[in-house]
Amino acid sequence: MQLALLLDIGSTYTKGVVIDLEDLELKAKAKALTTVQDDVSIGIKKVLEQLESYGVDFDLFEYRLACSSAAGGLKMVAIGLVPELTAEAAKRAALGAGAKVSNVYTYELTAQEMERIVEEAPDVILLAGGTDGGNKEVILKNAEALAASALQIPIVVAGNKVVANEVKGILVSADKEVYLTENVMPKLEELNIEPARKAIRQVFLEQIIYAKGLAKAEEYIDRVIMPTPSAVMKAAELIAEGSNGESGLGELMVIDIGGATTDIHSVATGEPTKGGVELRGLAEPYVKRTVEGDLGMRYSLPSLVESIGQKKLLATLAAGISEEDLMTYLEQLSQNVEHIPENPIEAELDTGIAKVATKLAVQRHVGRIERVYGPFGESFVQYGKDLTGLKLIIGTGGVLVHNQQPEEILKEALFREKQPQILAPREAEFILDQQYILSAIGLLAEVEPFKAIKLAKKYLKRLGGKRK
Amino acid sequence: MEEKTVVLGVIGSDVHAVGNRILEEAFSEAGFEVVNIGVLAPQQEFINAAIETDADAILVSSLYGHGEMDCKGFREKCIEAGLEDIVLYVGGNLVVGKQEWESTKQKFLDMGFDRVYPPGTLPKEPIADLKKDLGIEG
Numbered sequence: 352m353q354l355a356l357l358l359d360i361g362s363t364y365t366k367g368v369v370i371d372l373e374d375l376e377l378k379a380k381a382k383a384l385t386t387v388q389d390d391v392s393i394g395i396k397k398v399l400e401q402l403e404s405y406g407v408d409f410d411l412f413e414y415r416l417a418c419s420s421a422a423g424g425l426k427m428v429a430i431g432l433v434p435e436l437t438a439e440a441a442k443r444a445a446l447g448a449g450a451k452v453s454n455v456y457t458y459e460l461t462a463q464e465m466e467r468i469v470e471e472a473p474d475v476i477l478l479a480g481g482t483d484g485g486n487k488e489v490i491l492k493n494a495e496a497l498a499a500s501a502l503q504i505p506i507v508v509a510g511n512k513v514v515a516n517e518v519k520g521i522l523v524s525a526d527k528e529v530y531l532t533e534n535v536m537p538k539l540e541e542l543n544i545e546p547a548r549k550a551i552r553q554v555f556l557e558q559i560i561y562a563k564g565l566a567k568a569e570e571y572i573d574r575v576i577m578p579t580p581s582a583v584m585k586a587a588e589l590i591a592e593g594s595n596g597e598s599g600l601g602e603l604m605v606i607d608i609g610g611a612t613t614d615i616h617s618v619a620t621g622e623p624t625k626g627g628v629e630l631r632g633l634a635e636p637y638v639k640r641t642v643e644g645d646l647g648m649r650y651s652l653p654s655l656v657e658s659i660g661q662k663k664l665l666a667t668l669a670a671g672i673s674e675e676d677l678m679t680y681l682e683q684l685s686q687n688v689e690h691i692p693e694n695p696i697e698a699e700l701d702t703g704i705a706k707v708a709t710k711l712a713v714q715r716h717v718g719r720i721e722r723v724y725g726p727f728g729e730s731f732v733q734y735g736k737d738l739t740g741l742k743l744i745i746g747t748g749g750v751l752v753h754n755q756q757p758e759e760i761l762k763e764a765l766f767r768e769k770q771p772q773i774l775a776p777r778e779a780e781f782i783l784d785q786q787y788i789l790s791a792i793g794l795l796a797e798v799e800p801f802k803a804i805k806l807a808k809k810y811l812k813r814l815g816g817k818r819k
Numbered sequence: 820m821e822e823k824t825v826v827l828g829v830i831g832s833d834v835h836a837v838g839n840r841i842l843e844e845a846f847s848e849a850g851f852e853v854v855n856i857g858v859l860a861p862q863q864e865f866i867n868a869a870i871e872t873d874a875d876a877i878l879v880s881s882l883y884g885h886g887e888m889d890c891k892g893f894r895e896k897c898i899e900a901g902l903e904d905i906v907l908y909v910g911g912n913l914v915v916g917k918q919e920w921e922s923t924k925q926k927f928l929d930m931g932f933d934r935v936y937p938p939g940t941l942p943k944e945p946i947a948d949l950k951k952d953l954g955i956e957g
Contacts, residue, residue, distance in 0.1 A: 432870060432871055433867045433870050433871050435867055436867055436868075436871045437871060481871060481872075481873065482854075482871050482872045484822075484824070484852065484872070484873075485824070485871050485872035485873045485874075486870060486871055486872070486873040487873065488873075536871070538854075539854045539856070539868050539871060539872055540856075540868075629834070629857070629858060629859050631857075631859065631860075631864070723832045723859060724832065725832040725833060725834060725883055726883050726884065727834065727883075730832070730834050730859065732859050
C-alpha cells in the first residue's frame, strides 16, 4: 500500500489528509491549531500524532506535500501603469499565483504611496508597466522609487521588454532581489500571465517558505509546494480538464467561502454566448481567480455588512430573525472570529451571510454585457467572462461544508432575470467538497494527476441543483 | 525610421468595422505600429491604449453622424492624462445631415484635433500627413 500525506497549513488550522494511492480512498483526516508564531512544525506534529493514533503507517508515505496560507499567506503588491490595463494584468497574475493582493498601484508611484507599500510589508512585489515597445518612462521611475526604498523583498519584473534589463539593473544596483520575466501585457489588452505566475511560484519556493518559517515543516514533510489558493486553483483546473485519458467535468466555477475572503475560481473561456457581441477590455484568463477581501464569514464581516447594508441583509434572512439577533451575532463574531454557530438562529445567520458573500463575489467575478443603441439598432458590448452557459459549480469552505442546505447558498451564484447584464451561470449543477479535500486534490495533482482526478470524482458530492 | 505607434479605433456607439480594418492595413503597410482598439470604443480606451503603448498619434473614426458628441473633450482628456503632445486626427461622417464641410472641419479643429478628414478620404492622405506631422522622412 502506498499513501500520500497532504497538508494544508492554514492561518488557524493545520489540516492533514491521508490518501490511499492504490484504492484511491480517503484513509484519515486530522486537524490541529497552527502554531506559526512559534514553529509550524508543532501544529504539523500534532496532526501527525492524531493520524498515527488512527493507525496510519508513516512508512507507507510515498508523498508528503503541503500547501500553506499561514503567516498571512503570500502577500503581494502589484504595480502597473493604467488601472484597467497593465495594473489589472499584474493583479491577475498575482491572484493566479495564489497571492493575497494587498494593493494595486498605478502610474508613477508617489512618495506617499511608496511609504504605504513599505508599511503594508508585502512578501513580494510584482512590477509591470507598458506594452512591449510601449511606455518606458513609468516603469523606470517606479523601479527607481523601489530601489530607493527600504524594502528588502523579492521583486518580480514583468513589464515592457525594451527596458526590462534596465529596470533590473536599477533594482539590482540597490541590492534588491529581482526575478525578471515576460511582460504581463505584451500587446494592448493581450494577457500573458503564465510567465509571471511561474516566477512568483519560484519566489515562493526559493524564498517565501524560508522567510515565513514554513521550511521548518520539512522536518516532517517533503516540502511546502504552493500557497493554498494555488492548490484550490490547480484542483479546479484538473477537475475541469481531466488528465491522462480520465475525462474532466468540463467548464466550472469554484466558490470558496472563507473567514477573511470569498474566492471565486472559474475554469472557462467566457466567450460570448450570443452573436454580434463586441468583446472589450483586457483579455480574460482561462483559469481565473478573484478574491473578495471584503466578503468573508468572520474577519471581514464588518465590511460585508457595509457592502450590502444591514436592512438588505436582514431582508434576505428567514422571518423571525430580528435586527437585534443580527447585531448580537455580529458583535459576538467580532470578539471571537473562530465562533461556530451554536443554535438555529446563528446557523441561519451564517447561511444568510454566506448567501450574500456568494452573490456579490460571483457578480464581481463574472463579466457584464451592455446594450448600446446606434442608428442601426442595438448592439452589445461585453466586458469580462460570459459564464451564462457554465453548467457546474463546486462549493467549498467551512460554511458550505458544514451547512444543512449548501445548495441554498450556491443558488445565489446563479443568473438573475432582474440583472440580465450580469453574466452568471443560468443553470448549473452543484457539487459540494464535503470532505474538504479540494486543496489536497490540488496538491496531489502536482504529482499524480490521474489519481487526483479519480479521487475528486469519488469524493465530491453532487447536490443536484439547477434552478427552474 | 524608428517605428511610430498609432492608436486606431471607431469612437462611441459606432459599429462600422470595415473602414477600420482598411485603415489598419494601410497604416501597417506604411510602416506604423498600429494598435487597433476596434469599434464601439470609448474615449478613455483610446487614451489608456495610447499611454500603455506610448503612442505618437491617435486616429479616431466616426461614421454614424454622432462624431461631434463622441469627440467632445477628447483633447482635454488627453492633456489630463499627460498626452499633451499627442497627434490627434479624426475622420468620417462626422456630423448628421448636409452641413458645410468647412464649418464641420473648423468645429473639430477648434476641439483640438490636428487634422480632420471628410468622408471618402483615401488612407494615403492621412498617412502622408502623419509622416509630415511626426517628422518622418519620405
